[in-house]
Amino acid sequence: MLNIRIEKATTLKEKPDPNQLGFGNIFTDHMFIMDYEEGKGWIDPRIVPYQDVVLAPSAMVFHYGQEMFEGLKAYRTKSDEILLFRPEMNIKRTNTTNQRICIPQVNEADVLQAIKAIVEVDKDWVPSLPGTSLYIRPFIIATDPFLGVRPANMYKLMIILSPVGAYYKEGMNPVKIWVETEYVRAVKGGVGFAKTGANYAASLKAQMKAKEKGYTQVLWLDGVERKYIEEVGTMNVFFKIDGEIITPSLEGSILPGVTRDSVIQLLKDWNMKVSERKLSIDDLYLAHEEGRLEEVFGTGTAAVISPVGLLDWDGRQLTVNNGEIGPVARKLYDTITGVQCGTIEDTYNWTVKVNQ
Amino acid sequence: MLNIRIEKATTLKEKPDPNQLGFGNIFTDHMFIMDYEEGKGWIDPRIVPYQDVVLAPSAMVFHYGQEMFEGLKAYRTKSDEILLFRPEMNIKRTNTTNQRICIPQVNEADVLQAIKAIVEVDKDWVPSLPGTSLYIRPFIIATDPFLGVRPANMYKLMIILSPVGAYYKEGMNPVKIWVETEYVRAVKGGVGFAKTGANYAASLKAQMKAKEKGYTQVLWLDGVERKYIEEVGTMNVFFKIDGEIITPSLEGSILPGVTRDSVIQLLKDWNMKVSERKLSIDDLYLAHEEGRLEEVFGTGTAAVISPVGLLDWDGRQLTVNNGEIGPVARKLYDTITGVQCGTIEDTYNWTVKVNQ
Ligand SMILES: Cc1ncc(COP(=O)(O)O)c(C=O)c1O
Ligand SMILES: Cc1ncc(COP(=O)(O)O)c(C=O)c1O
Numbered sequence: 001m002l003n004i005r006i007e008k009a010t011t012l013k014e015k016p017d018p019n020q021l022g023f024g025n026i027f028t029d030h031m032f033i034m035d036y037e038e039g040k041g042w043i044d045p046r047i048v049p050y051q052d053v054v055l056a057p058s059a060m061v062f063h064y065g066q067e068m069f070e071g072l073k074a075y076r077t078k079s080d081e082i083l084l085f086r087p088e089m090n091i092k093r094t095n096t097t098n099q100r101i102c103i104p105q106v107n108e109a110d111v112l113q114a115i116k117a118i119v120e121v122d123k124d125w126v127p128s129l130p131g132t133s134l135y136i137r138p139f140i141i142a143t144d145p146f147l148g149v150r151p152a153n154m155y156k157l158m159i160i161l162s163p164v165g166a167y168y169k170e171g172m173n174p175v176k177i178w179v180e181t182e183y184v185r186a187v188k189g190g191v192g193f194a195k196t197g198a199n200y201a202a203s204l205k206a207q208m209k210a211k212e213k214g215y216t217q218v219l220w221l222d223g224v225e226r227k228y229i230e231e232v233g234t235m236n237v238f239f240k241i242d243g244e245i246i247t248p249s250l251e252g253s254i255l256p257g258v259t260r261d262s263v264i265q266l267l268k269d270w271n272m273k274v275s276e277r278k279l280s281i282d283d284l285y286l287a288h289e290e291g292r293l294e295e296v297f298g299t300g301t302a303a304v305i306s307p308v309g310l311l312d313w314d315g316r317q318l319t320v321n322n323g324e325i326g327p328v329a330r331k332l333y334d335t336i337t338g339v340q341c342g343t344i345e346d347t348y349n350w351t352v353k354v355n356q
Numbered sequence: 357m358l359n360i361r362i363e364k365a366t367t368l369k370e371k372p373d374p375n376q377l378g379f380g381n382i383f384t385d386h387m388f389i390m391d392y393e394e395g396k397g398w399i400d401p402r403i404v405p406y407q408d409v410v411l412a413p414s415a416m417v418f419h420y421g422q423e424m425f426e427g428l429k430a431y432r433t434k435s436d437e438i439l440l441f442r443p444e445m446n447i448k449r450t451n452t453t454n455q456r457i458c459i460p461q462v463n464e465a466d467v468l469q470a471i472k473a474i475v476e477v478d479k480d481w482v483p484s485l486p487g488t489s490l491y492i493r494p495f496i497i498a499t500d501p502f503l504g505v506r507p508a509n510m511y512k513l514m515i516i517l518s519p520v521g522a523y524y525k526e527g528m529n530p531v532k533i534w535v536e537t538e539y540v541r542a543v544k545g546g547v548g549f550a551k552t553g554a555n556y557a558a559s560l561k562a563q564m565k566a567k568e569k570g571y572t573q574v575l576w577l578d579g580v581e582r583k584y585i586e587e588v589g590t591m592n593v594f595f596k597i598d599g600e601i602i603t604p605s606l607e608g609s610i611l612p613g614v615t616r617d618s619v620i621q622l623l624k625d626w627n628m629k630v631s632e633r634k635l636s637i638d639d640l641y642l643a644h645e646e647g648r649l650e651e652v653f654g655t656g657t658a659a660v661i662s663p664v665g666l667l668d669w670d671g672r673q674l675t676v677n678n679g680e681i682g683p684v685a686r687k688l689y690d691t692i693t694g695v696q697c698g699t700i701e702d703t704y705n706w707t708v709k710v711n712q
Contacts, residue, residue, distance in 0.1 A: 024414070024503025031413060053418070054408045057387060057516050058380070062409070062497050065421045065553020066560065102560040137503060141418050147380025147493060147518060149590060151560050160413050162503060184545030187579045189538060191558045197421020198554030202547045204422065204458040204507050223543045224580050234505060 002045040002110045004032075004117050009049035018127045021165030023302070024135065028122040028161040032114050036104055038153035045114060047121055050160070056145035060152045066142035067197045068097040071301050072258070073133040073164075074119050074354060076126045077342030082119060082354040084136075085340050087112055089258045094138065096256075097194040102151035103140055111138065111157075112352075118159050119354045131166025131337075167303045172325055172333065174309025175298075177232060178210035179219045179281060181314060185230065185253075187223030192230075192253035199255075207233065215312065217298075222253060227280045235298030235306060236260035239279060240328055241287045243294075249276040259299040262350065263332055272328070281313055288318050295326030304340075305333040358401040358466045360388075360473050365405035374483045377521030379658070380491065384478040384517040388470050392460055394509035401470060403477055406516070412501035416508045422498035423553045424453040427657050428614070429489040429520075430475050430710060432482045433698030438475060438710040440492075441696050443468055445614045450494065452612075453550040458507035459496055467494065467513075468708075474515050475710045487522025487693075523659045528681055528689065530665025531654075533588060534566035535575045535637060537670060541586065541609075543579035548586075548609035555611075563589065571668065573654075578609060583636045591654030591662060592616035595635060596684055597643045599650075605632040615655040618706065619688055628684070637669055644674050651682030660696075661689040 009029045016026050027050050034045040061067050070090045075083050091108045098105055115136060119126070126134040138159045142152030183206040186192025186199055206218045217233035229248055231237055236257040238247045245267055250256050267274040287293045296308035309323040320326075338344030339351060365385045372382050383406050390401040417423050426446045431439050447464045454461055471492060475482070482490040494515045498508030539562040542548025542555055562574045573589035585604055587593055592613040594603045601623055606612050623630040643649045652664035665679040676682075694700030695707060 025501075027412075027414060027501075050413070052410045053413050053415070054410050056383075057406070057409050057495075057514050058383060058493075058518075059409070061418065061553075062423060062495060063425050063493075063553060063556070064560075065423065065555075065557035067418060067421065067553075067557070069419050100561060101557050102564060135503070137414075137419075139413075139419060145381075145383075147491070149556050149559070149563070151564060158413050162414075182545060184543055187540055187543040187546070189540030189579060189582075190543070190546075191554075196557060197417075197419060197423075198547075198557050199421075200419070200505050201421035201423070201457050201552060201554050203505070204420075205456060207505070208458060208507060223545060226545075 032118040032159035036155040060142040069139035083351040174307040175216040178215035179313035184223035235300035240295035297329040388474040388515035392511040416498040425495035439707040530663040531572040534571035535669035540579035591656035596651035653685040
């Protein structure tokens with residue numbers, strides 16, 4: 001159990017118009033901070049007014065990218081409960097990430113307590129309009145003022161909160177995706193499975209290229225054979241072919257998504273055939289040519305489910321399901337968002353209440 | 357030409373004992389800062405007292421690793437001139453890195469001017485003992501207070517300075533190197549050729565493993581076939597086999613070192629056979645077995661030349677040149693360090709004077 005010191009803000013910010021919320025540009029009144037020092041462990045857990053981070057220019061995070069983050073959401077139910085969705089999975093992934101990039105492990109119960117505590121303090125910031133939520137961003141940075149390349153001895157874990165708008169303002173909309181064949185995001189043996197800055201910095205170039213060409217996101221291929229499908233931007237990806245629902249297996253280069261895991265569990269319980277395995281881009285295009293490709297969708301915390309309407313692979317355009325949302329994507333979206341905001345019974349115990 | 361505003365520190369720090377200098381833990385009295393804003397470009401170049409960096413917790417650099425750095429040195433000559441070694445190569449590499457991770461390009465002449473100006477202001481910090489120098493660390497970080505994954509619109513370029521001790525305090529010493537077969541540093545299509553945090557964060561785990569086993573650094577193999585030699589920790593690597601000096605060719609996954617380039621030029625001028633090409637770890641071990649491996653050494657700004665005395669590849673230990681420094685490594689070290697500190701004529705125009 002953390003003994004969290006709480007210092008309340010003396011003046012509170014004005015809340016934004018819930019109809020105008022975007023993503024990740026507005027922050028709440030408070031934040032959680034906890035320091036790590038070699039030999040002392042994680043110390044001084046505190047909730048303080050949202051404030052700037054003050055670091056030496058030599059702080060390791062600025063130079064060697066030793067940093068990690070997580071992303072999850074708090075939802076307000078009709079009865080004004082505040083629910084988190086599977087937060088223990090994000091916290092577990094924190095430790096998986098930390099392990100790979102040599103950040104000390106966190107106590108998982110403590111971090112859950114911290115998340116609940118900071119959301120509780122800023123609970124008035126959890127919006128209630130359909131589709132809106134409070135985005136929770138825990139992150140850790142290396143702070144030693146030292147230029148040698150080695151794991152740091154000092155870190156800061158912070159949790160900041162940002163009210164976010166509905167992802168689909170005008171209804172769910174299938175997206176156009178660019179299949180990237182030049183740049184690589186991650187490779188087995190690297191850090192692709194970890195939620196760390198490196199993967200996102202490496203992804204920007206291809207993402208910009210895709211945007212310029214009019215596509216929403218990038219579909220990554222594996223870095224070794226350059227043919228197996230990995231994931232989409234900040235989403236995992238699923239394909240329905242011949243009735244089988246396929247998603248790339250977790251072999252070290254893709255992020256093990258919380259939404260991905262939830263989707264797999266639901267599909268299994270619905271008695272659908274779901275396989276975690278390799279799928280090559282050639283086989284995908286072949287399936288489409290033969291009329292066997294039924295649906296494609298991405299999964300992630302931001303959009304929950306994002307149907308894919310079109311893929312472009314070196315100029316070969318493939319239209320999925322006539323550019324329309326498929327029934328599996330629709331059912332998954334309705335089920336997961338229903339559980340998240342408390343309108344569908346949570347038979348899996350996926351949600352965690354913030355306030356009792 | 358930058359119009360650099362200079363704000364001098366009112367009290368100066370005490371200079372450290374030049375015999376006790378380490379690496380990257382002591383910083384000078386001043387630093388250079390320049391901001392970037394979308395639409396305005398690089399603005400407000402200034403030299404200010406060395407000071408903390410103040411950023412929003414949502415600053416992009418903390419989350420998505422959009423950051424780059426360079427490393428070069430200033431040397432004091434016997435006649436009290438201060439020399440930089442090929443700074444224009446570091447600045448060119450800055451733009452190569454920036455291009456890959458979507459940081460705006462810098463004006464190369466401006467950055468050279470900035471480096472000279474900040475070193476000039478803190479010139480009393482350039483130590484004079486043999487082997488000591490002033491390490492120069494330019495770096496750029498993304499500062500937008502925004503959690504969306506996209507290239508930032510705001511950056512800070514900073515230059516900080518750190519007096520560093522002689523790398524070889526008790527004479528040049530061959531190092532023991534661990535050949536890494538589990539973890540991968542970078543892959544073609546990724547960011548391996550760029551000097552960005554991602555590569556260093558990804559390298560920490562293997563480096564820790566090597567250290568624990570008693571090795572100084574890691575020799576990386578390629579991420580695709582897992583057999584071609586790439587580079588060593590923060591150095592490029594050279595092998596002398598049958599009279600031919602081989603260094604891995606630049607194919608996107610290794611850093612194009614300034615020292616590497618200088619070594620290649622010198623070897624060519626000495627009429628030695630030097631090849632930039634692929635070399636597999638099997639071929640290296642075979643050459644050793646057949647008595648054809650003569651020398652192995654790393655090259656980088658920190659050590660200049662670092663002879664390798666032993667390699668360990670999955671328990672197969674290979675001793676190079678009886679663990680002794682080879683003649684090529686020795687001659688390269690003496691020549692480059694001689695040019696750097698002004699005792700050998702600079703026939704290549706590699707050095708740039710800071711003060712006239
Ligand atoms: C690279 C990447 N893949 C997949 C995901 C989806 O993961 P989750 O469902 O846990 O949000 C994310 C977003 O978190 C991501 O950044
Ligand atoms: C990964 C890596 N490779 C090679 C080098 C050597 O490059 P340089 O000779 O420019 O110092 C460095 C250090 O700068 C490095 O970080």
